[in-house]
Amino acid sequence: MLALVVAHLVVAGLLPLVSARSRRAAFGVAAVLPAATLLWALAQAGPALGEGVTATTTWAPALGLALSFRLDALALAMIVLVSGIGAVILVYCIGYFGADSPEAPRSAALLLAFAGAMLGLVLADDLLTLYVFWELTSIASFLLIGQSGEQRTESRAAVQALLVTVLGGLGMLLGFVLLGEAAGTYRISEILADPPRGGLVTAALLLILLGAFTKSAQLPFHPWLPAAMVAPTPISAYLHAASMVKAGVYLVARLAPGFADLAVWWVPVVLAGLGTMIIGGWRALGATDLKKLLAFGTVSQLGFLMVLLGAGGRIAALAGVAMLLAHGLFKAPLFMAVGAIDHATGTRDLRELSGLGTALPGTAVAAALAAASMAGLPPFLGFVGKEAAFEAFLHEGGMRGWTVALGLLLGSVLTAAYSARFLWGAFARKPGVEATSVHAPGAVLTTPSWLCAVVGLALGLGYPLVDALAGAYAAAYPDESGYHLALWHGLGLPLLFSAVAIGGGLLLHAARGTVTGLVGRIPADAQRAYERTIAGTGRVAVGVTGRLQAGSLPAYLGVILVTFVLLPGTATVLAAVWPGDQPLYHAAMQVPLGLAVVVAALALVRARRRFTAVLLVGVIGYGVGGLFIVEGAPDLALAQFLVETLSLVAFVFVLRRLPASFQQQRSPRRVQLPKALVAAAGGLAVAGIAVVLSGARVGPSSTSGEFARLAPTEAGADNIVNAILVDFRALDTVGEISVLFIAAAGVASLVLATRYDHRGGGRRSVDSGQGSPQHEEDVLG
Structure with missing residues (x-):
């Protein structure tokens, strides 16, 4: 089953090569795979109507993650629609799209990719697997509705469909997690065999229904479906009539045997379904x-x-x-x-x-x-x-x-x-x-x-x-x-x-004239409600951003520190147990190193020149590296020294483009005092949490033990820290390097945009536009 799904995606990726020679032939090639899938499913009808056909591919056994698929009666019915009608519509596309149509290559590949994602969705026997394919269908729908994005109506309809379905999908994901944790398994067949009950299940079912209602255009989320009719007709016939919009219905049908006896399930389903049927008609x-x-x-x-x-x-x-x-x-x-x-x-x-x-x-x-x-x-x-x-x-x-x-x-x-x-x-x-x-x-x-x-x-x-x-x-x-x-x-x-x-x-x-007039006189408020919601959200976002993102780094740091003190800091004070045998130091060298760090930190607050501040920051970093050496971690100390050296070099390059001194005007005491209090509270919170967490450990970390055991054999490394950075957490390291690169690019852009620019041998002011009336108007909306 996984091979069929992957085959759809692989062939979809290769279809542009076929489209380059014949755009209509691409649709013919695309129709072969769904037709073959239908034949395969019909050949499996005997066991599918009985116990079902299952297949599982484990990809993270330690975490219990697997791609689980199951072909049963409901999945077989959906495959008739997804693959059978899909193949027919792809053949229909041969006549619909012209030989020179610019939309044809994109549509052929995306329709086949969508068919593969939809096939994975209906075959999934795992909640997380189902969610992955669920979102893939939303993305494919967005691209197919929007086409090239050149027409405003298409792009607006595509964005509306994406916003509504992805919003519901995120709620559904939370519901899946709650349901899986309540059941002790994420396998759908196992959940239905012994459906869980309780308050957690109630919340999970409501969130899952939210996802189903948005995907299948139920009240009040239905306006996205008529808006999506700007897409080419074959796409409307396949996605928005035969297959994708039935994903929510399929999900409800899949879970209903286990939960239809609960009022929290059938009451919303019946009310939304009847209302949608009548309003849509x-x-x-x-x-x-x-x-x-x-x-x-x-x-x-x-x-x-x-x-x-x-x-x-x-x-x-x-x-x-x-x-x-x-x-x-x-x-x-x-x-x-x-x-x-x-x-x-x-x-x-x-x-x-x-x-x-x-x-x-x-x-x-x-x-x-x-x-x-x-x-x-x-x-x-x-x-x-x-x-x-x-x-x-x-x-x-x-x-x-x-x-x-x-x-x-x-x-x-x-x-x-x-x-x-x-x-x-x-x-x-x-x-x-x-x-x-x-x-x-x-x-x-x-x-x-x-x-x-x-x-x-x-x-x-x-x-x-x-x-x-x-x-x-x-x-x-x-x-x-x-x-x-x-x-x-x-x-x-x-x-x-x-x-x-x-x-x-x-x-x-027979009374269509009167009926049409009545329909026209009753306002359609659902689409207007969506548009007002989006517009209102935009206005609120601009207003909040304009007032909170004021360009003040001290304000940003203050918000972060206050949040840290109020949330994890307060929780630590209320719930943690302070270690009673905590010594002030373990080795004599910790005292001068600690004093050096403290003195450098205090001096940093009083520094007026940027270069002096950078050197003091380096002293703090090198002091911490010295503490690593005293604690018996020379590899960590080496990493710390390298990071501090690189940071110092970067700072020196940046300082070449900045004034030598910080602002000369001292802040008034009424501003300094709150800053000092927030900084002190944040520092005390960090120190307290570090002491409590270090004292809470009663034995060596199992994760660290596994790193030490696997480093020589799996990574060929004697330095565990290097093995972690380069092998065990290589992707994390690449991500961190990417973040540093983006940050460096941002700093460079800010430096180049500063009002101090050395051009023509002299210094002259460059207006960046910040603080101007036009800038304020743009920010505040």
Whole structure:
């Protein structure tokens, strides 16, 4: 499994080489790997529907970190969408992107990389592994929505999608950590086998749901999905209809068997899902852009899926898996049909389209098949799943069951209405609107949509296959009814609900003029709330930065010292035990060395010349190195001497560009006294914490012992400090060197920007702009 995921990423990295020769061939090459993945998954269907197929690659055994994957019924259903529909859409891209399209090379590589990340996400059997692939899909989505970044609408939509999904992802990561610690394992299958309980789990589940809601565009985070429709149509069809937006739904479905009985889980899921389904369906009735219409429809359907797969119960789980497959199989071809219409006519505005039913009959029939499944007409898979959804909550009964069933009925009425609106808007001949001129879109643009729509019909007729797949997932719930997916369950309330949904939707569509006017009069506040939140955050950040980042190093150091004294300093005083047998010194040489350090520190405070201050700092550093020698650590002393020497040399070079003396004007006593108090408190806190921590150690450090044991054999070194710096913590050392390099570059920039500049043999003032009215205005916003 890991090999398949890695193969996607590797081939994606090589695709630009193929694009250099033929951009359309790159999409064909990219489609091969998802198609092969689908075939592999279907070949594993037997064991996947049973115990599941697992694979684990351990990469940090001492820390218990591993890449764990598991193919089971739910993962298999998602692979049908991720890899199956992914391969179809990549073929569709061959006809969509022109031979000279500048977006084609980037899109081909990123779509395949996204397919690999999404494959890793649905196969992950470890919370941390799942999170890694979760964020990779967010990054890929950002790059695909933003494209080249030249269009402002694209870049804004990409940033919005990234901010919302990554914000939720960070909360979800904290939830994963809390859940893993509460369960004692991060393996998802083990957590579900013995779900933990307690207050920590409650917080974890709420944070995990936050991540799921942001990713799957649930209220109030849904505006990012319609905004993302600025991306090319194949990207919208794949990421924002078939696969990525279902990641949150998938996560809820994955964890629901262990936690659906908890109110902290099902109450937010049901409320957010029903609200999203109704709001998304209502907004779709007012959309005039066909892609926006489908986008709001996707929001609505995601709410539907969230309810089915998160509320718990075997019948709801059956319906959820059926609708999960149905949604991908009807929404992807509808998006592809919109792409074909856009190519053929140059517009997606349903007010300008007329007569395409006769001009593009193949596209119209494929779209009609997909829309029929979306509306829930028999014998399509959408009907099978929707009737099972009604059965799940009508069978449950009670306050929750009836409330959810009626909510789903209202959402389904809206679904049927916007399905009819889509077909009317795209293909009907409208009175007073001239027939739209078209050119044939070509077989590559129409065949993929036909394939998906026909598969949706075939799976509706072949419902036993879907029932076997959904039943393997739903087996995690108790079976009390013996219900199975079917096209006919006899006359009853579920069938009546389906009929009411279709009839009510057609009546709403018949009154589309009035309904569209009502939708337009109700303000859409979610997007405005997002924009106001971002703008407000920016204003607060500028204001806080302008007042706190005032350019005063003493103020910055003072804040750091006060924070240190109040937090770790106070905690140490309250909780630590002061060692009772602490001697003043261990060796006589410590006394003069310590006195030298203290005297140098006191003299440093009184120094007026920069060079004198630098020398005194060096005295302090060399004194500390001498203490290392007395304590029997010559290797540490050598490192200290080298660092101090390099620092001195660097300071001398910097001093060449600075005035010889510090500011001559003495600070008033009312300023000096607080500084002295803060400095003294900070120094005492550091000294106290050092004494307490050194006295708390009762034995040698196990980590140090391992360094000493491994240095000769693993690093070939007798000097343990060098082995740690060069071998055991090599990456840390490289990072520290990089930080020093960046700091040096910053110091050099500041020195060059100073108002003392030796040019032309004389000294003249250079205005840096600091403190000017314009500068203050920029900082304060």
